[in-house]
Amino acid sequence: MTQLTQLQLQHFRNCTQAQCELAPGLNLFVGDNAAGKTSLIEALWLLATGRSFRTSQNQHLIQHDQPQCTVFAAIASSHQSTQKHRLGLQKSAAQTLLRVDGETVQSQAQMAAFLPLQLLTPESHRxxxxxxxxxxxxxxxxxxxxxxxxxxxxxxxxxxxxxxxxxxxxxxxxxxxxxxxxxxxxxxxxxxxxxxxxxxxxxxxxxxxxxxxxxxxxxxxxxxxxxxxxxxxxxxxxxxxxxxxxxxxxxxxxxxxxxxxxxxxxxxxxxxxxxxxxxxxxxxxxxxxxxxxxxxxxxxEPVIMLIDDLPAELDETHRLKLLGLLQMLNIQHLVTSTSESLIPILNSDTSRLWRIEHGHVALYPLK
Ligand SMILES: Nc1ncnc2c1ncn2[C@@H]1O[C@H](COP(=O)(O)OP(=O)(O)OP(=O)(O)O)[C@@H](O)[C@H]1O
Ligand SMILES: [Mg+2]
Structure with missing residues (x-):
């Protein structure tokens, strides 16, 4: 069941509202420091695992002065495009609500089963x-x-x-x-x-x-x-x-x-x-x-790979190797970087470039 087709965030950290229709291969999110890149990766990880990789406190995830945040993802099977699901998470300081196709679910494992994510961050060597x-x-x-x-x-x-x-x-x-x-x-x-x-x-x-x-x-x-x-x-x-x-x-x-x-x-x-x-x-x-x-x-079914700050992770040669392997393995990947020029687009048909600024996400044409 594993291709993310859409991602929506609301009142998640510095992001008031964002919506992206994702590409099946590389989705490159580019933005300056503090633009909201890690927050976007964090939101998806939270949806699938119920945990943030940065904080254990809910209130840090919710935009300041807001009562709750929501993360929503639409997924489609990579084999049967007719099989689609909608996964949603709504978090307030007091509680978390999980929904699959509009129905409340009790266990985080049910969400994880739909969304097998892998995460690479600058802290992964730990x-x-x-x-x-x-x-x-x-x-x-x-x-x-x-x-x-x-x-x-x-x-x-x-x-x-x-x-x-x-x-x-x-x-x-x-x-x-x-x-x-x-x-x-x-x-x-x-x-x-x-x-x-x-x-x-x-x-x-x-x-x-x-x-x-x-x-x-x-x-x-x-x-x-x-x-x-x-x-x-x-x-x-x-x-x-x-x-x-x-x-x-x-x-x-x-x-x-x-x-x-x-x-x-x-x-x-x-x-x-x-x-x-x-x-x-x-x-x-x-x-x-x-x-x-x-x-x-x-x-x-393939996994989906989240890679935060890829240039901080690897040098140019190894970035190219990793991106080549992800493409070869048909793994959809969401990658963040402060600079577009540091990430080669290997296949423009299956890639999209996004710019993040102050929590706003906008699609940009590939050069
Ligand atoms: N609960 C919150 N409400 C509003 N803004 C927040 C909240 N939590 C964090 N922020 C702000 O969100 C911004 C985005 O942080 P994030 O870590 O996602 O940036 P980034 O693009 O990954 O930056 P970098 O390139 O430095 O890693 C920061 O300015 C941070 O102060
Ligand atoms: Mg970051």
């Missing part, structure tokens, strides 16, 4: 640098689209973990806390299986895109998956029992799928220690392209 949460989110994005039962398991796991941790903090009797353990072990093992299978399928794509974007690196990339408990643990439930006193001491559960991580390695070297900052950004591009390709293979 995927390597920061703690494991970002890497878990990365693999869980893939698991969500690949395995329908994953979201249910993930929610279950989170709920059980919250209750167990609450019980640990309250120092409830051991037997009462351990009531959660069989369920926690069961969901952890199933999540673990899905994640491992996903990474295994993803790796050949990652190898290909690393070679395409960083041919200078001779060694092949490898993903070392960590489950969230010691390797070769024969019995996770028994391990949790052995570790109970320590859980009590620290006040939270130390083993489980919530502690999973991935280490990326080139030969014997860890990516984080061996890649330059620019290569780290390219590596994240390779990760996203690998996910996008696998997603297409599984669902027969």
């Amino acid at each position: 995927l390597l640098e920061e703690g494991p949460k970002a890497r878990r989110q990365f693999m869980d994005w893939g698991c969500f689209y690949q395995t329908p039962e994953f979201i249910q398991l993930w929610r279950q796991q989170r709920k059980i973990l919250k209750q167990r941790n609450h019980a640990l903090k309250k120092r409830l009797p051991k037997a009462q806390i351990q009531l959660w353990d069989p369920q926690l072990v069961d969901t952890s093992l199933r999540i673990d299986e899905i994640r491992q299978a996903y990474l295994q399928e993803l790796t050949p794509y990652l190898v290909t895109f690393c070679q395409a974007l960083m041919p200078e690196i001779q060694e092949e990339v490898a993903c070392q998956y960590r489950s969230g408990w010691p390797k070769n643990t024969p019995d996770l439930l028994a391990l949790m029992e052995q570790n109970f006193a320590r859980d009590m001491q620290v006040g939270h559960t130390q083993y489980g799928a919530h502690r999973a991580d991935i280490r990326f390695k080139f030969g014997n070297q860890e990516a984080i220690h061996t890649l330059s900052r620019g290569q780290q950004k390219l590596f994240v591009c390779a990760l996203l392209l690998a996910q996008a390709s696998l997603h297409e293979k599984i669902t027969r």
Whole structure:
């Protein structure tokens, strides 16, 4: 279901009102600093995921002095142009309303299922640098689209973990806390299986895109998956029992799928220690392209890629490589830049140029 045909914003950050009919390939949004480029990308990300990548507070998203903001997108299937859907989000300080085709929906996952977005921002290299949460989110994005039962398991796991941790903090009797353990072990093992299978399928794509974007690196990339408990643990439930006193001491559960991580390695070297900052950004591009390709293979639908401030991300050669790959893979992409001249238009038939000024968006002819 994946081509954005229209995007509308109202009272979102500095944008009072904007509407764009989008092109199927590149949509380039050009504007000066503070014009509203990142806000536009942020609005779409919010619609699909329910989260901003800049703030956790709703009121920052709503235009000053306004009670609410709205984001609306029309999407069409890339295969069946007759299949169209309208996705809407309305956010006030107190609540968020989600609608699909005019009907209220309760879960953000329903929106995400319609709108598989990927995001590249100048902060994306943090995927390597920061703690494991970002890497878990990365693999869980893939698991969500690949395995329908994953979201249910993930929610279950989170709920059980919250209750167990609450019980640990309250120092409830051991037997009462351990009531959660069989369920926690069961969901952890199933999540673990899905994640491992996903990474295994993803790796050949990652190898290909690393070679395409960083041919200078001779060694092949490898993903070392960590489950969230010691390797070769024969019995996770028994391990949790052995570790109970320590859980009590620290006040939270130390083993489980919530502690999973991935280490990326080139030969014997860890990516984080061996890649330059620019290569780290390219590596994240390779990760996203690998996910996008696998997603297409599984669902027969392409993803949509959001790239904020592309020139800040990559040099000219690599910008060209990335844009070429996106075009080859038929991925619709929304790209922002402060300068039009920094982004080559590879195919004018499938591209559109937009100018943003003080939150106003206007279509411009391609040169
Ligand atoms: N809630 C809000 N209401 C009104 N204006 C806001 C709100 N939040 C942010 N702004 C303003 O919106 C403008 C656009 O910010 P945005 O980050 O989208 O710009 P940008 O085009 O990405 O700039 P840069 O090139 O510097 O990254 C900024 O001037 C910011 O101060
Ligand atoms: Mg910006």
